[in-house]
Every structure is written in C-alpha cells, then in structure tokens.
Amino acid sequence: MTQVVTVDGLPSFRAAARDLAARGVRPEDLIFRDAAAAQAFLPGLDGSAPAAPHAAGTSRAPDAPRAPDAPRAPDAPRVPRRFLDMAEHVACHRDPARWAHLYRVLYRLLHGEPRLLDDPADPDIRRLAQLDQQVRKDMHRMQAFVRFTRVETPDGERYLAWHRPDHRIAARVAPFFADRFGSMRWSILTPDEGVHWDGDTLRFGPGAPRAEHDVPADAELLDLWRAYYAAMFDPARVNLRKMRADMPLRYHATLPELRNVHDLVRDSSQRTQIMIAKHAAPAPTASDALPAQRTLPALRKAAASCRGCDLYRCATQVVFGEGPEDAQVMLVGEQPGDHEDLEGRPFVGPAGKLLDDALAAVGLDRGTLYVTNAVKHFKFERRGTRRLHARPTQPEIRACSTWLRAEVDVLHPRMILCLGASAAQSFQGPSFRLTASRGEVFDDTPWAPWWMATYHPSALLRMPDKDARAAATEAFHADLRKLAQDLGRR
Amino acid sequence: MDLRAKLTILADAAKYDASCSSSGSRRKGDRNGLGNSEGIGICHSYTPDGRCVSLLKILFTNHCIYDCQYCINRVSSDTPRARFVPSEVVALTLDFYRRNYIEGLFLSSGVIRSADYTMEQMAEVARSLREDHGFRGYIHLKAVPGASPELIERAGLHADRLSANLELPTQPDLDRLAPDKQIVTVEQTMRHIHARREQAEEERRGSQRAPTFVPAGQTTQLIVGATASPDAAYLAAADRLYKNHGLRRVYYSAYSPIPRPDARLPAKSPPLWREHRLYQADWLMRHYGFSASELTTPDAPDLPLDHDPKLAWALRHRALFPLDLNTAAREALLRVPGLGVHSVDRILAARRVRPLRVDDLARLGASVRKVRPFVTALGPNPEAHTLDRVDLQARLVPARQLDLFAAPTPRVVTPDPAASRLLVPVPDALPGALPTAGPALGRLT
Numbered sequence: 001m002t003q004v005v006t007v008d009g010l011p012s013f014r015a016a017a018r019d020l021a022a023r024g025v026r027p028e029d030l031i032f033r034d035a036a037a038a039q040a041f042l043p044g045l046d047g048s049a050p051a052a053p054h055a056a057g058t059s060r061a062p063d064a065p066r067a068p069d070a071p072r073a074p075d076a077p078r079v080p081r082r083f084l085d086m087a088e089h090v091a092c093h094r095d096p097a098r099w100a101h102l103y104r105v106l107y108r109l110l111h112g113e114p115r116l117l118d119d120p121a122d123p124d125i126r127r128l129a130q131l132d133q134q135v136r137k138d139m140h141r142m143q144a145f146v147r148f149t150r151v152e153t154p155d156g157e158r159y160l161a162w163h164r165p166d167h168r169i170a171a172r173v174a175p176f177f178a179d180r181f182g183s184m185r186w187s188i189l190t191p192d193e194g195v196h197w198d199g200d201t202l203r204f205g206p207g208a209p210r211a212e213h214d215v216p217a218d219a220e221l222l223d224l225w226r227a228y229y230a231a232m233f234d235p236a237r238v239n240l241r242k243m244r245a246d247m248p249l250r251y252h253a254t255l256p257e258l259r260n261v262h263d264l265v266r267d268s269s270q271r272t273q274i275m276i277a278k279h280a281a282p283a284p285t286a287s288d289a290l291p292a293q294r295t296l297p298a299l300r301k302a303a304a305s306c307r308g309c310d311l312y313r314c315a316t317q318v319v320f321g322e323g324p325e326d327a328q329v330m331l332v333g334e335q336p337g338d339h340e341d342l343e344g345r346p347f348v349g350p351a352g353k354l355l356d357d358a359l360a361a362v363g364l365d366r367g368t369l370y371v372t373n374a375v376k377h378f379k380f381e382r383r384g385t386r387r388l389h390a391r392p393t394q395p396e397i398r399a400c401s402t403w404l405r406a407e408v409d410v411l412h413p414r415m416i417l418c419l420g421a422s423a424a425q426s427f428q429g430p431s432f433r434l435t436a437s438r439g440e441v442f443d444d445t446p447w448a449p450w451w452m453a454t455y456h457p458s459a460l461l462r463m464p465d466k467d468a469r470a471a472a473t474e475a476f477h478a479d480l481r482k483l484a485q486d487l488g489r490r
Numbered sequence: 491m492d493l494r495a496k497l498t499i500l501a502d503a504a505k506y507d508a509s510c511s512s513s514g515s516r517r518k519g520d521r522n523g524l525g526n527s528e529g530i531g532i533c534h535s536y537t538p539d540g541r542c543v544s545l546l547k548i549l550f551t552n553h554c555i556y557d558c559q560y561c562i563n564r565v566s567s568d569t570p571r572a573r574f575v576p577s578e579v580v581a582l583t584l585d586f587y588r589r590n591y592i593e594g595l596f597l598s599s600g601v602i603r604s605a606d607y608t609m610e611q612m613a614e615v616a617r618s619l620r621e622d623h624g625f626r627g628y629i630h631l632k633a634v635p636g637a638s639p640e641l642i643e644r645a646g647l648h649a650d651r652l653s654a655n656l657e658l659p660t661q662p663d664l665d666r667l668a669p670d671k672q673i674v675t676v677e678q679t680m681r682h683i684h685a686r687r688e689q690a691e692e693e694r695r696g697s698q699r700a701p702t703f704v705p706a707g708q709t710t711q712l713i714v715g716a717t718a719s720p721d722a723a724y725l726a727a728a729d730r731l732y733k734n735h736g737l738r739r740v741y742y743s744a745y746s747p748i749p750r751p752d753a754r755l756p757a758k759s760p761p762l763w764r765e766h767r768l769y770q771a772d773w774l775m776r777h778y779g780f781s782a783s784e785l786t787t788p789d790a791p792d793l794p795l796d797h798d799p800k801l802a803w804a805l806r807h808r809a810l811f812p813l814d815l816n817t818a819a820r821e822a823l824l825r826v827p828g829l830g831v832h833s834v835d836r837i838l839a840a841r842r843v844r845p846l847r848v849d850d851l852a853r854l855g856a857s858v859r860k861v862r863p864f865v866t867a868l869g870p871n872p873e874a875h876t877l878d879r880v881d882l883q884a885r886l887v888p889a890r891q892l893d894l895f896a897a898p899t900p901r902v903v904t905p906d907p908a909a910s911r912l913l914v915p916v917p918d919a920l921p922g923a924l925p926t927a928g929p930a931l932g933r934l935t
Contacts, residue, residue, distance in 0.1 A: 119843040120836040121853040144532045148589040159588065179519035180526045183624075184588060199521070221585055227494050228586075231501035232547065233537040236746045236760055242540025246533065257535055257543075257591075265538045287666060395566060398557060398669045405665065429670035430555040430565075431604040431636075446674050 001029060007099050008035030010091035017103050027107050032099035079109050082117055086128060089135040092167045101128055138166045142173045145251050146188055150218045159186040162211035162254060170195050174202050211254060222256050229257035235268035286402035296325055299406050303376060308399035311377035311392075316341045321372025321407055329364075329487060330413035330448070331355075332404065332423040333373045334456055338387050341378035346371050351457040355419075358457070358477055362484040370411055374418075374426035375400045389458070392422060394430050401426045408447050416448040417483055420456030427451070439479050441486070450486060454479035491572055497582070499572040503552040503563050504598055507655070507711060508741035512544045512593035512628040514706030515650035523624025524587060527650065531593050531628065545596040545630060546586050550574055550611055554600030558657070558668035560716045560745060563600045573602075576615045583619060587627055594628030594650075595619070601634060609637035609645060616648035633683060633708070635676040642682055651706040651738075654679045659727035663717040676710075680735040683708050687736070707738035714768060715761040716745040720791035722782075725771055729782035732775070742768040767793040774800055777831055778824045797887045801827040804864060805883055812874045815846050815867040827886075828860030848873075860886060 003025065007013045013032075020030065083105065090098050105124050108116050119125060148159035159181070165173075170188065174195040177188065187196045189208040196203040252258045286308030291298045300320040306312065319336035322345060331347075339349035347355055359366050374397055380387040392400075404426055408416070418424040421434040427447055434453055442451040455476045463469035512531030519526040533542035551573035552563040562569055583595045597615055601608050612631050619625040631645050633654040646652055656676050658664050664671045683704060690703035710731060712724055728740040744760035771793055774780040778800070785799050786792065787806070793799050804811065804827045813822055815837060823834045833856040840846060840854060845868045851858045862873035863882060876882055 115843055118839045120855075121840050121846070121850040123853075126853055140532070144534050146590050150589070161590070176528075181524070181588070181590075182519045182521045183524055218589070221589065224494055224497060224582070225586065225589070225591055227498050228501050228546070228548075229535065229537065229543065231498045232505050232541075232543060234505055234539050234541075234746055237539035237541075237744075237762065239540035240538055243536045243538055246540070246542070247536045255535060261538060268538070285666075394555075395557060401669055402665070431601060433604070446672060 002031060003029060004031045004033055005099075006033045006035050010087060013091065013099055013102065014087075017106055020103070021106055021110050024111070027100065027104040030100070030103060032103065034096050034099070079106060080114075080117055083109060086132045088172075089139075090128060090131045092135050092169045092172060093131045094167050095131060098131060101131065135167050135169060139169050139173050141165070141251070142169060143176055145247075145255060146177070147254060147256060148186060150221070156185070159184050161186070161188045162208060163188060163190055164250070164254070165190055168192050170207075171204060174204075178202055226257055226260065230260065230264055233264060233268075235271040238265060238268045240265065286399050290402065290406060294406060294410055296321075296407070296410055299403065299410065303403055306376075306403070308402065309396045311375070311379050311396060314380070315377035317344050318376050319344055319346055319373065319378070320376060320403075321370055322346060323370030323372075324368065325411065327368060327370035327411060328414045329369045329483065330408070330411060330416045331369055331371045332416065332418045332426070333371070334420045334422040334458075335373050335375035335389075335392055336378045337389055337458070338378070338380070341387075346373055350461060354457040354461065358480055361477065362480045364480070364484050364487075370407075370413065372404065372407055374404055374423040376403055394425075397422055397426050405447075413448050415450040415483065415487060416445075416452070417479070418451075418453040420459060421453070423456075424453035439475065439482070441482070452479060452483065493578060493582075496572040496574060496578070497548070499570055500549045500552060500574065501547065503569070503600075504547045504549045504596075506562065506743065506746065507547065507596075507598060508743040509596065509630065509653060509709055509711065509739070510542050510544045510547065511651075511709075511739065512630070514738065515628060516705075517626045520624060520626055523626050524584065525594070525625055525627035527593075527626065527628050534591055534593065544593050545628065546583055546592045546594070547596040548574070548579070548582075548598075550579065550597055550599035550608070550615070551602055552600050553602050555603070556601055556668070556670045558671065560657070560667055560713055576611060576618060579615045580618045580623065583627075584623060584625065587625070592627075594625075594630070596630040598632035599634070605634040605636040606638050606641055609634045609641040613641055613645040613648070616645060620648045628706075630706075633679050635671070635679045637679065639682055642679065643686065646683065646686060646704045647701055649704055651709065652683055652704050653709040653711070654683070655711045656727065656731070657711065657713050658717060659712055659719050659723040663719055667716060677731075677735065680708060680710070680731070680737070684735045707736070709737060709739040709741060711741040711743055714742050714744050714765050720786070721764070721768060721771070721793045722786040722791035724768055725775070725782040725785055728772055729775060740772060742772070763795045764793075767795060767799060771799040774803075779821050780825075797883065798827070800825070801860070801883075801886060808877055808882075811864045811877055812866045812871075813864065815848075815851075815865050816841050826861055826864050828857035828864075830855070 003020075005016050005020070007016065087102055090102055095101075101124070105116065105128055108124065116122060117125060120129065142163055142165050146161045146163045148161045151158055151160055170190045170193050174188070174197075177186065177195070178197050181197070183199065185198055187194060189195075189211075191207050191209055193207045194205045196205060247255070286306050289302050289306040289308070291302040300318075303318045303320055306318070312318075315336075319340050321330075323330075333347060333351075336346060337349045337351065340346055340352075346352070356366055359369075375392045377400075378387075379390045379392050379396070381390050382388075416427075418427065421432065424434060424437075425432045427445070432453070434455075438454055439452065443449065445451040455472055457476070460469060460473050460476060463472060510533075512527070513529065515527045516529045517525075517527040531544050533544050535543040537543060549563070551571070552569065553571050553573060554561075554563045554565055557564045557566050561567075579595070579597065583592075586592045587594065595615070597612050599608050599612055602611075612634075616629050616631055619629065628651075629649045630651040630653065631649040633642060633645065633652040635654050642652070654676050656673065657668060657671065661673050664673065687703050687707070690701065693700035694702065712727065714724065724742065731737045731740060742765050744762050744765035746760040771780075771785045774785065775782060780800075780803070784803060794802050804825065810822075811826075813826060815823075820834060820838060823829055823837060824831065829837070833851075833854050836854040837846065837856075840850065846854075847869045848858070848862060848865070848867045848871045849869075850867075851861055862871060863876045863886070864874075865871070866874050876885060879885070
C-alpha cells in the first residue's frame with residue numbers, strides 16, 4: 001500500500017519520518033512529495049507553513065537557523081547524531097528524491113543496521129554523502145563568492161549582494177555573514193529568498209530572480225580590486241582548467257574581478273616569452289674562479305683571474321690577504337689603497353702605519369695576524385695624476401665576499417675584527433650599521449666564535465673635526481685592547 | 491603616486507610568495523569590530539593561473555637593500571618601486587574585507603634600512619588593524635630574518651601567522667644567489683617564534699584569557715629550480731624545519747622567470763611538475779608517516795617526474811606487498827599507492843562492518859587501477875599477480891607524452907584541494923594552497 005507524504009522542510013520531515021519509521025512503514029511503500037515543488041515557496045512569508053525552516057519573520061542570529069525540535073516522545077527512535085547533521089544539509093538540496101534517500105537510510109538504521117553509517121561503500125550511504133557534500137560545497141562557495149557593493153542610503157551605508165546558490169542554503173549560510181559582518185548592515189538576495197542583517201537581527205524575505213544592474217556601484221573600490229586581481233596573476237603559470245574547476249563559469253557574472261579576465265589570459269603567453277627572451281648570457285661570478293684546492297696560496301693565485309666585478313679592469317693587481325696559516329685573529333679592511341695597489345700587499349700605506357702602531361700599543365704583533373680586505377682590488381677616481389679612494393658598491397662587496405668567505409674557511413680564525421662598515425657588511429649584509437654596533441662582540445657567528453667591527457684607520461685619518469677624531473681614535477684603541485684581552489683569555 | 495599604481499606594483503611584487511592559506515586560526519565575530527576567522531580559510535577568487543585569492547597579498551614596499559638574484563625586488567633590479575604608508579594598507583584591507591573579497595591581509599616587505607625598521611612598519615599595520623579598528627580577520631606577516639625579539643613579539647601578538655622565508659635549501663645555494671642571507675639567521679628567527687608560541691600555548695592552558703601568539707603557526711618557502719640542488723636537499727631541509735621549529739607548512743615555489751632576471755639563473759618555464767612532486771613528497775612526510783630519507787635514494791636524489799613519490803617508493807619495496815585490505819594496519823595501508831588518508835579511513839570504518847572486496851575500493855574513493863596490484867581482499871584479485879612484473883611501472887604510469895612544463899593537474903596522492911578543503915575540518919591538514927594552487931617563486935626577507 002503506497003502512501004504519499006508531503007514535506008515542506010526538515011522539521012516536518014522529521015516529524016513525519018519519526019512516526020512512519022516507528023510504525024515500521026517500509027521505504028518502498030512511501031512517496032515523498034516536496035511542497036516547494038508544488039507551490040511557489042517563499043520561506044518567511046508563507047505564515048501558513050507550520051514548520052518552515054525559519055518560520056515567518058525573524059529569528060535571532062547568529063545562532064539561527066535551526067527551528068526548535070518538535071516535542072519528542074519518550075520512546076522516540078534514536079538515530080546517530082551524524083545522521084541528523086547530514087540531514088540538515090541534505091534537506092537544502094534541490095534533488096526531489098532527497099526525502100526518500102533520507103527515509104531509506106533512517107529506516108535501515110532503525111531496522112537492524114544501526115552501524116550502517118560506518119559503511120561508506122554502501123550505495124545508500126554513498127548517495128547521501130554525495131548530497132551532503134554537494135550542499136556543503138555550495139555553502140562554502142556562497143561564503144566565498146558573495147560580493148558586497150556599498151551603497152549610500154538616507155539612513156547610512158548598506159552593503160548589498162546578489163548570489164545564485166545551487167541549493168536552498170541562504171538561510172543556513174546567513175549566520176556566517178552575521179558573525180563576520182556583524183557591525184555592518186547588509187542584504188544578500190538569492191533567487192529563492194533574501195537575507196537581511198540590521199546589526200542585530202537576521203530577517204528573511206523574498207528573493208530576486210537576478211542581480212539588479214542599476215545599483216550605483218562602488219566604482220573606486222571595484223577599480224582597486226580589479227587592479228589587484230590583474231597584478232596577482234603570474235603569466236608564466238596560466239591554468240584555466242584549474243581556475244574553472246574551483247570557480248565554475250556560472251558564478252562568473254557576479255564576480256567583478258573576472259570582467260577583464262580574457263584580456264589577461266590572451267596576453268599571458270606573449271608576456272612569458274618576452275620575459276624568457278630578455279635573458280642574457282650568464283655573467284661570470286667570483287665563484288667561477290674559485291680553485292678546487294682550498295689553500296691560501298691556491299686562493300691567492302686563483303684570485304688574479306677573478307672577473308666577478310669590473311674592478312679588475314682598472315686596478316694594478318689583486319691585493320690578497322697575508323699572514324700565517326695558523327693565525328688566530330683575522331683583520332679585515334675595506335679595500336687596498338694607492339700604495340697597496342702598487343705594492344700588492346695589504347695595509348702598507350698611511351692607514352697601515354696607523355694600524356701597526358695601534359696594534360703595537362696593545363701588545364699585538366702584526367706578524368701573527370692574518371690581514372686582508374673585503375674587496376681585493378683598488379677602486380679609485382682619477383683627479384689629475386692622483387688616484388682618489390672611491391667607496392666600493394654593495395654588488396662589488398658582495399662579489400668579493402666569495403674570496404673573503406674562502407679565506408675564512410681555510411683559516412678558521414678564532415677572532416675576526418672588521419675595520420670599517422664595508423668589511424662588516426661583507427659579513428653581516430648591508431643592513432649592518434657601524435655606528436650602532438661598533439665595539440660590540442658577536443659570539444658564535446658562522447664565521448668565528450668572536451666577531452667585532454670597529455673604525456677603519458683611514459676613517460680616523462680623514463676625520464676633519466679634531467674632537468671627533470680624538471674620540472674615535474680612543475674608541476679604536478679601546479676596541480683593539482678588547483681584542484688583545486679576549487685573545488689572551490682564550 | 492596614486493593608490494592604484496602603488497597597489498599594482500606592490501601586489502605584482504608580492505605574487506611570487508606561494509603561501510595563500512588563511513587557515514588555522516579561530517576568532518569569533520564581534521558586533522563592534524569587523525570580521526572573524528573560522529579555522530578553515532576561504533578562497534574568495536581564483537586567478538587565471540589557478541591560484542587561490544584568499545588574502546590581500548601585498549608588499550609594504552618593494553624597495554630593498556638586499557640583492558637576492560631570484561627576487562624581482564633585489565636592489566640591482568630596475569623594477570619600478572613604490573611604498574605604502576601603514577594607514578593605506580589598513581584602509582585597503584578593511585575596504586576589501588567589507589565587500590567579502592578577502593579573508594584578511596598577508597603583508598610582506600622588501601628590507602628597507604634594516605630588518606628591525608622593516609618589521610616595525612609591518613607590526614604597526616597589524617596593531618592598527620586589531621586595536622584601532624577591531625579587525626578580527628586573518629593577518630599573516632612576513633618575519634624579517636634577524637629582526638629583534640621585541641619586534642617579533644609585537645608582530646606575533648597581532649598576527650595569526652608569521653613566516654620567515656628560507657628560499658633556498660642549502661647555504662651554498664644561498665651564497666651563490668642570496669649572499670646577504672644566512673640560514674642560521676633565518677632559523678634563529680624561526681626558533682624564536684617557535685619557542686614563543688609554545689610559551690603562549692602553555693599560558694593558555696592555564697588561562698583562556700592569556701594572549702595568543704601566532705595561533706596559526708609559522709611557515710616558510712623554498713624556491714625550486716633556481717639552483718642545482720636535488721630534491722633530496724629540499725626534503726632534508728623541510729624535514730629539519732618541521733622537526734626543529736614546528737613549522738606548519740613548507741611551501742615550494744617553482745622558480746618563475748621574472749622580468750629583468752639575473753643572468754646566473756636558468757631561463758626557462760617554471761618547473762611545475764617538480765614543484766608538484768615535492769608537494770606530494772612533503773604531504774607523505776607530514777600525513778603518511780614517510781621520512782625524508784625514504785623518498786629518494788642516494789643514486790636518484792631527485793623524485794621521478796612521471797609518477798608520484800609514493801608509487802616510486804612502493805616499486806622499490808615490492809616485497810612489502812600485497813597487503814590484505816581487511817587486516818593491514820593503518821600505517822601500512824597509508825603506504826599503498828592510490829590510497830589517500832580519506833580512503834584509508836573509510837576502509838578502516840567499512841571493514842568493521844563487513845569484509846571488503848577489491849570492487850569496494852572504487853566506492854571508497856580509491857584509484858582502483860593503481861591500488862589493485864598492491865592489495866588482496868575477499869575474493870579474487872588477478873592484478874595482485876602483476877606485482878612482480880618487470881613492466882609494472884609501465885602498466886601503472888600512463889604512456890603519455892609528459893609535458894614537463896605544462897601545469898600538473900592534481901591527482902592521486904594529493905586529494906583535490908578545493909574538495910578536501912570543504913571536507914576536512916582540520917586546519918592545515920588541507921592542501922589549501924597546494925600544488926597548482928601554489929604559485930611561483932620567492933621573495934626577499
């Protein structure tokens with residue numbers, strides 16, 4: 001005997017199904033008829049619907065939209081919580097057979113198969129899971145693809161959106177928007193229903209069949225958003241199939257950023273080709289000249305052929321570091337000067353003299369130290385017959401740091417003292433500030449257990465202000481004293 | 491320069507950072523503020539390269555004192571430069587958020603003046619959003635390696651996620667392309683964030699009112715294909731970062747030819763397949779119980795491009811198969827090619843109800859063709875005899891011309907990102923910003 005049951009929402013289905021299942025009415029004897037299919041169904045307006053998902057008018061948000069359960073008989077059949085969660089989603093599906101699917105699973109759960117939900121390979125469970133997933137995916141997409149437009153109204157600003165979901169989910173998704181945009185006043189219209197938030201309460205009303213195009217648009221913000229979207233995209237990685245899989249074409253009309261997407265794609269392969277074509281032949285780097293054998297004599301010899309920057313073109317020769325291979329202290333200057341360039345040895349000019357005197361004053365013998373420079377070629381500007389020191393640029397310091405690192409790797413110094421900002425930056429990068437960190441001991445650096453930066457002797461020689469020079473010279477001597485003391489202690 | 495021009499430059503400059511996830515943080519809405527975070531991020535749009543647009547991903551500035559050769563913003567690049575002021579970033583974030591364009595902000599920056607100065611600017615944006623505007627959406631800030639602990643502290647109290655980018659897997663790689671960058675400095679910053687996070691979690695176990703610190707964890711990015719390092723080096727680096735610093739994700743970014751590139755770099759299309767295989771291998775390490783050393787061999791330090799790393803492992807270890815679907819342990823099933831975490835969990839649930847047959851696999855969401863040679867079940871499975879065939883690999887890997895530069899479509903080991911994003915309520919267990927969703931290369935900092 002076949003029985004027809006008219007259902008117009010989850011609560012009415014629950015009431016009917018509970019009763020039918022308790023009486024043992026078999027699924028094949030039932031036909032579920034969807035009330036929404038029979039009449040234009042406007043939730044919230046149709047006061048006569050006894051158990052519409054959100055009966056007439058208003059419900060307090062954001063903990064909407066589940067209607068209170070009908071009173072439950074003490075011997076009412078128990079079903080797993082998971083089934084009820086699924087049913088909440090499946091009820092929103094547009095498939096007219098959804099009530100029949102739900103009832104069939106309910107019947108089987110209550111009649112000998114209480115663990116049915118644990119068998120995902122069962123065809124009924126699989127179908128129900130599909131419906132459940134489709135609705136959840138649709139809800140997620142509504143959260144993602146609703147786009148608000150800001151409009152000015154006589155009583156303040158409002159945010160309006162129109163969205164076409166696949167299923168009847170607007171009421172279920174509304175609390176999400178109420179929580180997220182609680183301080184705004186907004187309305188989301190869908191073909192089935194409209195949801196409105198006034199800052200306090202969710203209201204449900206009639207929907208609109210399509211977006212209204214005459215809403216005065218939020219032109220400035222839309223323009224910024226489109227600019228952002230176009231800039232975000234990497235022309236080397238176009239993958240339209242992936243894009244359409246995640247954002248199906250039916251949503252594109254209401255997504256403002258997609259309006260110029262065809263132009264973006266059309267130009268992309270051309271843009272990538274231009275990028276690739278711009279590529280020049282590889283430029284030489286300092287590491288190209290590094291020798292296989294890492295000893296100081298081998299490095300010194302190999303450095304002569306370095307083309308890592310252009311300084312080799314004008315300098316007389318490479319001025320490599322010098323000192324014993326077992327030196328415990330490494331001194332690093334900026335670059336060779338005029339004298340050093342001609343002689344081929346570091347710190348032999350006026351600055352070298354000042355350094356030697358200062359070292360002697362704190363009891364250090366220059367012959368026991370390894371002395372080198374961050375940049376190994378002399379950089380200068382010609383003034384008539386004179387060659388004036390010019391400061392090396394960051395790329396030059398960086399190129400030459402390959403050699404400095406190689407020297408450190410061979411020597412394993414226990415202490416490194418950098419003379420001047422260029423030397424220090426060669427280790428610590430261009431953000432290093434000598435004024436901020438002069439005289440500070442850095443422990444356990446990747447280069448040495450003890451690392452410090454102080455003034456370059458040439459800087460002391462060049463300081464025009466007498467008092468400043470005296471103070472700096474005093475600091476320089478103090479730093480060297482610190483070096484000597486810590487060396488003695490280790 | 492007007493705002494639109496700045497936005498164009500600074501969004502363009504930021505697009506090479508792969509991360510787009512907005513997952514892992516929960517924050518209820520507030521009637522006086524704006525926004526919330528629901529634990530699982532939302533992709534609000536997709537660009538024509540298939541990548542998700544979830545956050546307003548911009549640089550604070552693309553001026554930079556460093557000279558990393560893979561980066562479009564390096565000091566020696568002649569790219570146009572721009573710089574926001576904090577209030578502009580704040581206003582853009584709020585305006586986009588109110589229209590439901592985005593989940594929040596991902597702010598990164600070139601390094602100007604110093605690591606600390608740069609970090610301070612970014613921390614100020616986050617502070618203003620949270621404190622001045624009650625913003626409760628998602629905030630991801632770049633942690634500038636070497637920034638002082640005080641500034642990391644300020645940033646971390648407001649941000650959901652911090653990320654310090656390693657960019658290249660070994661120090662010699664960095665020495666060659668990013669000479670100002672030291673692995674020890676980057677890892678020092680990661681170590682600090684990790685320790686501070688653990689402290690915050692400990693405090694919150696005592697009191698729910700204790701402040702959070704980077705609740706969505708930290709991530710990093712590695713650029714793939716800019717140097718000669720093999721995949722083994724990438725997996726070893728990732729393994730170290732996961733274990734030592736509790737990273738949530740390592741992003742792999744195929745090196746993309748950038749405008750005005752440095753001549754030291756390879757000029758070709760980005761190695762998207764390689765990036766895809768690395769993501770699969772990374773997934774195997776985090777969710778399938780594989781260790782980094784199992785995924786490559788000393789003789790073949792690179793992952794195969796034409797089949798996934800799990801199949802490659804199984805072909806090297808055929809003696810461990812076939813497995814009985816009805817008795818094998820979860821850990822063992824996870825190692826069967828073609829079975830994902832979801833299928834395995836469904837198998838475990840279903841076999842408690844009744845014994846499974848090979849035919850059931852399709853209904854459990856597994857790739858039957860691929861699984862069949864490696865399992866037995868109730869009833870006959872003729873394919874189990876193919877396990878020892880020399881041509882097993884050829885039988886399983888479709889004989890098609892593999893276009894190594896075409897974008898891969900995600901299949902097999904890694905589940906479809908969009909679908910599983912909806913189904914797994916575990917933050918960051920989702921391939922949210924996964925392979926093809928994952929973008930191109932690297933940035934500074």
